[in-house]
Structure formats: structure tokens, C-alpha cells
Amino acid sequence: MSIQSVAKKIVKPVVGERGWQALRRLRGKTVRTRPTEPAPPKPTGVAAISDDLCKLAAHFKTDKWGAHKYAQHYQRYLQHLRGEEFNLLEIGIGGYNRPGEGGASLRMWKHFFPHAQIYGMDIQDKSFVDEDRITTFIGDQSDPESLLSVQKKIGKLDVIIDDGSHRSPHVITTFHTLFPLLSDGGIYVVEDTQSSYWPEWLGSEDLDSPDTSMGMLKRLTDGLNYEEFVDEDYEPTYYDRNIQAVHFFHNLVIIEKGVNAEGTNKRRALKSRYAGTP
Numbered sequence: 600m601s602i603q604s605v606a607k608k609i610v611k612p613v614v615g616e617r618g619w620q621a622l623r624r625l626r627g628k629t630v631r632t633r634p635t636e637p638a639p640p641k642p643t644g645v646a647a648i649s650d651d652l653c654k655l656a657a658h659f660k661t662d663k664w665g666a667h668k669y670a671q672h673y674q675r676y677l678q679h680l681r682g683e684e685f686n687l688l689e690i691g692i693g694g695y696n697r698p699g700e701g702g703a704s705l706r707m708w709k710h711f712f713p714h715a716q717i718y719g720m721d722i723q724d725k726s727f728v729d730e731d732r733i734t735t736f737i738g739d740q741s742d743p744e745s746l747l748s749v750q751k752k753i754g755k756l757d758v759i760i761d762d763g764s765h766r767s768p769h770v771i772t773t774f775h776t777l778f779p780l781l782s783d784g785g786i787y788v789v790e791d792t793q794s795s796y797w798p799e800w801l802g803s804e805d806l807d808s809p810d811t812s813m814g815m816l817k818r819l820t821d822g823l824n825y826e827e828f829v830d831e832d833y834e835p836t837y838y839d840r841n842i843q844a845v846h847f848f849h850n851l852v853i854i855e856k857g858v859n860a861e862g863t864n865k866r867r868a869l870k871s872r873y874a875g876t877p
């Protein structure tokens with residue numbers, strides 16, 4: 600028995616006369632398919648790891664991954680900016696006064712953010728790091744004038760990272776000078792907050808000290824809830840009104856800027872306290 604007659608015996612009862620005739624007409628006709636697109640070439644080298652900050656940090660040898668475990672947190676909180684055009688400023692380019700050393704993290708940011716302008720500021724001259732989309736400035740983060748002059752040259756600041764001297768008074772000065780100039784929706788990061796606990800680094804062993812970087816950062820968390828304060832005379836600060844989240848990690852703090860005005864239910868919850876008040 601031929602294949603055709605076996606097929607007829609099995610298929611025709613299933614598809615019926617009309618279906619069988621249609622199948623016969625199709626027989627011998629080649630089915631047209633779209634020519635397959637050639638697969639895009641697989642990225643190699645640093646391009647192959649450009650979406651993975653931990654790998655990029657290791658590749659460019661910044662201590663943001665390895666000595667510290669920061670890259671994973673940056674990945675989570677900065678991932679949404681990968682396709683965006685924006686300005687990132689990192690204070691502390693690396694290498695201190697060693698000639699030709701530094702720039703690792705700026706190179707990492709450049710590869711993670713293909714459309715961003717990457718700026719670095721350091722108390723030392725790091726101009727050898729300058730290249731397409733990377734610009735460095737000399738500046739001292741303990742001096743507000745120095746910080747403001749760098750900000751003026753850059754313009755809009757969308758991400759600010761403080762990885763400079765790690766001295767609490769400098770961290771506080773930098774935050775008070777630059778945070779108000781950060782874009783709405785921007786991200787402000789303070790690295791190496793462990794130095795806040797070290798008197799030798801101008802920190803303090805007093806966990807409640809108001810003069811340390813961690814003291815300042817911890818106070819921001821109460822500001823998130825300023826609308827719930829019962830003191831009617833409390834005047835919210837700029838930080839109260841413009842911080843939406845403060846994320847604390849081991850030695851790293853990430854702050855999200857944005858209008859903080861969700862409202863409060865305190866008048867309903869504390870009826871007797873507010874009875875008779877507008």
C-alpha cells in the first residue's frame with residue numbers, strides 16, 4: 600500500500616471530503632516562510648556585562664563590589680535610569696594623590712548608563728580620567744563654594760554620590776549644599792557611613808550625636824513622618840518636605856528625593872486633642 604493510500608485511509612475520515620480535497624490541492628505546494636533574520640551578534644567584553652553593576656564594578660576594580668557590597672543596592676535603586684539621559688555626579692574619584700590612579704567608578708557608571716553624563720569631583724586633579732561622557736573637576740567637598748561652583752558647571756543634578764573624604768562634617772556640608780539642588784525624583788547616596796562612628800575620622804562613638812553623618816541621616820527618617828507630629832507649631836524643613844524614602848544598608852544610605860505630602864489621619868485618630876480646632 601502506498602503512503603498516499605494509507606494517508607487517505609487515516610486522514611479522510613477525520614477531515615471529511617472537503618478537507619481531504621483541500622489537503623490534496625496543497626500537496627506539492629511549498630509552504631512559504633519568512634526568511635529568518637540573522638541573529639544579532641552577541642555582545643562581548645564589557646558590553647556583555649553592561650547591565651550587571653556587580654560585574655562592572657569588579658571589571659573596573661572599584662571597591663563598590665568586593666571590599667564593599669554596594670553595587671547590588673545601586674543596581675536596585677538606579678536600574679530605572681539605564682535608558683535615560685541624565686547627569687550623575689560622584690564626589691571622590693579615587694586614587695587620592697597617587698598619580699594616574701582613580702576613575703574606576705566613573706568608568707563603571709559610564710558603561711551602566713549609556714546615555715548619561717558622568718561627572719566626578721575630587722580634591723586632587725583627576726583630569727586624566729576625562730573622556731567621552733566623563734568629566735572631572737577639582738573641588739573640596741568641605742567647602743560649599745567649591746561644591747556650588749562644580750554644580751554650576753554641570754547644571755542639573757539627577758544622581759549625587761558622596762564617596763569622598765567620609766569625614767562627618769564634610770558629608771553634612773555636602774548634603775546641605777547639594778541636596779536642595781538635586782532634581783525632583785533624584786537619588787542622593789552616602790557611602791562608607793561606618794566612619795560616622797570613628798572619632799579619628801571626625802565621627803563619634805555617641806550614637807545620638809547630632810554632629811555625625813549617621814546622626815544627620817537618621818534624623819531624616821523622622822522627617823518622613825512630619826505630617827504626623829502633634830506639635831502644631833512645628834515648621835517642616837526642606838528635607839521633611841522633599842524626601843520620600845531613606846534606605847539604610849551596611850555602610851550605605853540611599854535617599855529618594857520627591858514631594859512628601861501624603862497627608863495625615865491624625866485629626867480622626869486623635870479626636871479629643873483636635874476637638875474645636877480647624
Ligand SMILES: C[S@@+](CC[C@H](N)C(=O)[O-])C[C@H]1O[C@@H](n2cnc3c(N)ncnc32)[C@H](O)[C@@H]1O
Nearest residue numbers: 661691692693694695704721722739740763764
Ligand atoms: C574612596 S576614594 C573614591 C573611590 C571611587 N569613588 C570609586 O568608587 O572608585 C575617595 C576619594 O575622595 C577624595 N577626597 C578626599 N577628600 C576630599 C574632599 N575634601 N573633597 C573632594 N574629594 C576628596 C580622595 O582624593 C579620593 O580620591
